[in-house]
Amino acid sequence: MGNSELGDFYFSIGDLPSASKYYSRQREYCTTHKHIEDMSMDMIRVAVYQQNWSQVETAMSRIDALPAKNGFIDPYLKAVRGLWALAQADFPLAASTFLTVPVESLLIATSTQYQHQHQHHPQSRIKPASYTIMEFLTINDVAVIIGLCTLASYSRNALKDLLDNNANFKEILESDAHIRTLLDSFVLFDYKSIFTTLDKHKSDYKLDLWLADHVEHLFDLIRENCYTQYVRGYKRGYLDKMASRFGVSQQDVEKDLIALIEADKVPIRLDLENKYFLFKSTDERADVYDHVMSIANTFERNGRLLLVNIGVLRGGLEINSKPESSGGFDSKKKALT
Numbered sequence: 001m002g003n004s005e006l007g008d009f010y011f012s013i014g015d016l017p018s019a020s021k022y023y024s025r026q027r028e029y030c031t032t033h034k035h036i037e038d039m040s041m042d043m044i045r046v047a048v049y050q051q052n053w054s055q056v057e058t059a060m061s062r063i064d065a066l067p068a069k070n071g072f073i074d075p076y077l078k079a080v081r082g083l084w085a086l087a088q089a090d091f092p093l094a095a096s097t098f099l100t101v102p103v104e105s106l107l108i109a110t111s112t113q114y115q116h117q118h119q120h121h122p123q124s125r126i127k128p129a130s131y132t133i134m135e136f137l138t139i140n141d142v143a144v145i146i147g148l149c150t151l152a153s154y155s156r157n158a159l160k161d162l163l164d165n166n167a168n169f170k171e172i173l174e175s176d177a178h179i180r181t182l183l184d185s186f187v188l189f190d191y192k193s194i195f196t197t198l199d200k201h202k203s204d205y206k207l208d209l210w211l212a213d214h215v216e217h218l219f220d221l222i223r224e225n226c227y228t229q230y231v232r233g234y235k236r237g238y239l240d241k242m243a244s245r246f247g248v249s250q251q252d253v254e255k256d257l258i259a260l261i262e263a264d265k266v267p268i269r270l271d272l273e274n275k276y277f278l279f280k281s282t283d284e285r286a287d288v289y290d291h292v293m294s295i296a297n298t299f300e301r302n303g304r305l306l307l308v309n310i311g312v313l314r315g316g317l318e319i320n321s322k323p324e325s326s327g328g329f330d331s332k333k334k335a336l337t
Contacts, residue, residue, distance in 0.1 A: 075105035147179035
């Protein structure tokens with residue numbers, strides 16, 4: 001109890017290293033699974049503020065290893081996992097993790113259910129606003145993170161399905177209209193509107209505590225994803241029309257497409273003389289035919305080898321695959337006799 005109270009005190013005055021030190025000292029005094037859970041949650045909370053993601057991962061693994069845990073902390077842990085994935089620049093994982101966070105947990109100021117559970121455990125202390133997502137994330141933050149991460153990593157069809165069928169995501173998007181506008185523009189192939197809106201809010205993203213370090217990378221991935229979705233819709237496309245759709249110069253389109261082709265991210269061929277691109281679509285029929293012929297050739301070869309082996313055995317011949325002994329002339333003479 002003394003270490004936990006000291007940790008609470010140092011956390012309340014903003015001395016995070018000292019708070020982490022005293023919280024970690026609780027480990028040697030943990031005698032029940034509940035104690036381990038409380039200590040790990042304290043460590044996670046401090047580590048999130050410190051952005052010490054290795055410590056966050058360790059503490060979450062410790063909770064996952066428990067045979068049973070309090071279900072009321074699940075939304076909190078999901079949000080923390082989302083931030084951990086974002087810190088690793090794993091944007092698809094960050095988006096999918098935040099999508100599992102219930103919208104109700106983003107709208108309450110305190111984890112009252114968790115505090116109610118603690119009332120039946122005198123050995124556990126109750127702290128105001130303890131283990132609540134809104135300590136470090138608002139529903140607006142979650143909407144922005146999900147929106148940018150899905151734009152950077154989801155295909156048009158996957159995003160359309162998400163918007164149509166995920167009720168939790170729809171409620172989260174209600175908190176930020178410009179994110180909903182961005183996603184709708186992506187589904188409707190309105191790429192110019194996407195980049196206009198992104199540029200308008202770029203300064204806000206850079207001021208975000210969790211997104212600031214990833215804004216440029218996310219913007220590059222969003223542009224790449226938009227180019228990829230665009231070229232997949234055409235067998236032949238002209239660069240001047242593409243530049244008009246994206247609201248950029250034709251030279252910028254050429255430069256970006258060349259970079260994507262060199263990185264093997266878009267299956268197209270670029271004709272810079274006539275200013276168009278050709279999508280290299282795969283011939284599924286030809287692929288199936290080649291696969292069947294490969295199987296037939298393998299079967300024929302194995303059959304021929306089997307027939308040769310049967311012929312050798314019927315002829316009373318024996319093929320010795322062992323190397324000839326190095327016995328010199330005498331050994332050869334014996335073999336002949």
